[in-house]
Amino acid sequence: MASPGSVREWHDETDVLVCGFGLAGAAAAIEAHDSDPGAGVLLLEKMPECHAGGNTRVSGQSLLISKDVEALKSYQRAMSATNPVPEDMLDVWARRMVELEPYIEARAREAGARYIHGVGWSERAAVLEYPEFGAASAVAHTATILPVPSGVWLAFKANVEKRERIRRSFDTALVDLVQDPDTLEVFGAVVSRNGIRRNIKARRGVVLCTGGFENNLGMQRDYFGLSEAYPLGSPGNTGEGIKILQKAGADLWHLRNQGQSGGIWPGFRFPGHPTAFLRQLFWQSFSWVDVGADSRRFIDETHEWQITHYKQKVQGQWIDTPHHRVMPMHMIFDETTRRHNCLVTKVMTWNTVVEKYDWSDDNATEIASGWIARADTIEELARRIGRDPAALAATVKRYNDACARKMDDEFGRAPATLQPIAAPPFHAIEIVPAIVCTGGGARRNIESEVLDHSLRPIPRLYEAGELGSMFSNPYQNGSYLTEAMISGRAAGRNAAGLPDWSREPRRAI
Numbered sequence: 001m002a003s004p005g006s007v008r009e010w011h012d013e014t015d016v017l018v019c020g021f022g023l024a025g026a027a028a029a030i031e032a033h034d035s036d037p038g039a040g041v042l043l044l045e046k047m048p049e050c051h052a053g054g055n056t057r058v059s060g061q062s063l064l065i066s067k068d069v070e071a072l073k074s075y076q077r078a079m080s081a082t083n084p085v086p087e088d089m090l091d092v093w094a095r096r097m098v099e100l101e102p103y104i105e106a107r108a109r110e111a112g113a114r115y116i117h118g119v120g121w122s123e124r125a126a127v128l129e130y131p132e133f134g135a136a137s138a139v140a141h142t143a144t145i146l147p148v149p150s151g152v153w154l155a156f157k158a159n160v161e162k163r164e165r166i167r168r169s170f171d172t173a174l175v176d177l178v179q180d181p182d183t184l185e186v187f188g189a190v191v192s193r194n195g196i197r198r199n200i201k202a203r204r205g206v207v208l209c210t211g212g213f214e215n216n217l218g219m220q221r222d223y224f225g226l227s228e229a230y231p232l233g234s235p236g237n238t239g240e241g242i243k244i245l246q247k248a249g250a251d252l253w254h255l256r257n258q259g260q261s262g263g264i265w266p267g268f269r270f271p272g273h274p275t276a277f278l279r280q281l282f283w284q285s286f287s288w289v290d291v292g293a294d295s296r297r298f299i300d301e302t303h304e305w306q307i308t309h310y311k312q313k314v315q316g317q318w319i320d321t322p323h324h325r326v327m328p329m330h331m332i333f334d335e336t337t338r339r340h341n342c343l344v345t346k347v348m349t350w351n352t353v354v355e356k357y358d359w360s361d362d363n364a365t366e367i368a369s370g371w372i373a374r375a376d377t378i379e380e381l382a383r384r385i386g387r388d389p390a391a392l393a394a395t396v397k398r399y400n401d402a403c404a405r406k407m408d409d410e411f412g413r414a415p416a417t418l419q420p421i422a423a424p425p426f427h428a429i430e431i432v433p434a435i436v437c438t439g440g441g442a443r444r445n446i447e448s449e450v451l452d453h454s455l456r457p458i459p460r461l462y463e464a465g466e467l468g469s470m471f472s473n474p475y476q477n478g479s480y481l482t483e484a485m486i487s488g489r490a491a492g493r494n495a496a497g498l499p500d501w502s503r504e505p506r507r508a509i
């Protein structure tokens with residue numbers, strides 16, 4: 001922290017300072033603005049304006065809508081049983097969730113956008129991730145705001161832009177908080193713009209909405225234990241919010257939970273693209289397998305793992321699928337799969353939505369780029385990707401034999417997806433573990449107050465969204481975006497409701 005005594009000059013000031021312009025930051029800024037017509041709000045984003053929006057902008061835009069407080073509580077309690085959410089937090093969260101739909105509709109209306117049930121890019125009305133925990137009663141439906149992609153983000157961005165009292169500052173990173181070293185009360189922040197440090201006075205409060213640490217491999221290794229993992233979302237999510245909160249005296253939680261709740265997904269990553277592509281979720285043909293370090297298969301590849309956010313049930317426990325434990329991995333496929341399936345998902349991820357990388361529908365461009373290896377025989381393909389030819393050929397033969405029998409003894413793949421890898425040329429693409437959302441951060445309460453090591457709120461400090469998310473372990477689709485709204489609203493409303501510290505003589509600095 002920077003102590004008030006170290007501040008020689010305030011370069012700017014506001015009532016409520018919101019850091020990070022994703023959904024949580026947008027919701028916090030809107031709420032601070034609307035809850036007090038006298039409140040000035042400054043919204044900082046470290047990325048340039050064209051790259052704002054965080055993970056929110058490139059997510060699947062799926063929103064969980066619930067109509068039953070008790071069923072939702074019971075479902076979430078069961079999912080978080082291995083690391084329980086405090087009951088008082090769960091209770092208020094469930095009530096706010098059940099009241100959330102009209103708020104989302106209002107944001108869509110204000111932006112002139114259409115609110116719909118479903119997600120606009122899949123036929124499903126709702127994904128019920130864990131029926132055994134009570135998903136069917138807890139989840140009324142999923143919803144989104146059009147267009148696809150980015151509809152929810154675009155609507156909230158438009159809501160922010162309509163409000164003149166919300167000033168926005170891009171290319172501006174939060175680097176520290178100005179705090180009383182004894183009471184921890186927060187008076188403002190230190191930010192960096194074009195390498196120049198500036199002190200910003202926040203007369204009522206500071207809200208951190210700086211997202212996760214998906215794009216910080218060191219933190220993935222130290223805090224989560226993954227040796228390799230790459231973001232599917234914003235490259236701006238490098239975890240400094242967590243470091244700043246540590247320095248501010250916050251207690252931390254949820255740094256290590258199953259798959260960071262959002263799961264560890266199969267992705268592809270190439271030079272010149274710091275973030276990962278997400279592998280296709282909907283297949284037209286199934287003449288492909290995944291192999292791990294020993295060139296053998298390791299999972300039922302065509303099971304819809306996305307429905308449980310890449311968690312599988314082992315001995316009664318929902319744990320991460322083994323992808324991150326069996327590296328290096330390759331997807332091996334034949335010419336039929338190459339011709340009939342674009343290998344990546346285009347409706348979400350930074351590369352496709354923001355960078356607008358247009359992966360070719362028949363993957364020919366990516367073969368020409370050298371991202372996909374190709375050979376006339378499996379043995380030759382193995383040599384090209386540095387694998388043992390005999391081992392890879394044996395795996396493909398075992399799989400093709402299973403296809404002939406319509407019975408996958410090894411992993412129980414569905415018979416309809418047992419299509420042989422038979423049409424040359426054969427192809428291979430490396431798979432990397434890819435992260436949707438991290439979720440770790442400061443422990444907070446349902447009012448989005450950041451808690452210190454004694455579980456007391458740090459005065460005037462708030463946190464919202466996936467930074468310090470309340471979710472831990474199994475996770476229901478659509479919960480992160482709605483949590484960003486609920487926690488962002490609470491943070492904005494509570495910060496705006498505080499008195500101006502600079503008018504209190506004892507605190508003047």
Ligand SMILES: Cc1cc2nc3c(=O)[nH]c(=O)nc-3n(C[C@H](O)[C@H](O)[C@H](O)COP(=O)(O)OP(=O)(O)OC[C@H]3O[C@@H](n4cnc5c(N)ncnc54)[C@H](O)[C@@H]3O)c2cc1C
Pocket residue numbers: 019020021022023024025044045046047051052053054055056057058059060061062063064172173174175209210211212232233234236237238239240241262348349435436437464465466467477478479480481482484
């Ligand atoms: C591919 C993908 C699909 C997903 N699908 C869904 C879905 O369908 N439904 C769902 O509920 N959730 C989904 N999620 C998760 C969801 O998108 C996130 O949990 C949510 O968007 C987090 O919102 P946020 O505002 O907390 O963070 P973000 O939206 O990530 O925003 C954080 C912002 O903070 C900025 N920032 C970082 N550091 C600083 C700093 N020091 N100073 C200033 N600014 C900073 C970043 O640049 C970024 O703009 C998905 C995520 C991904 C990646």
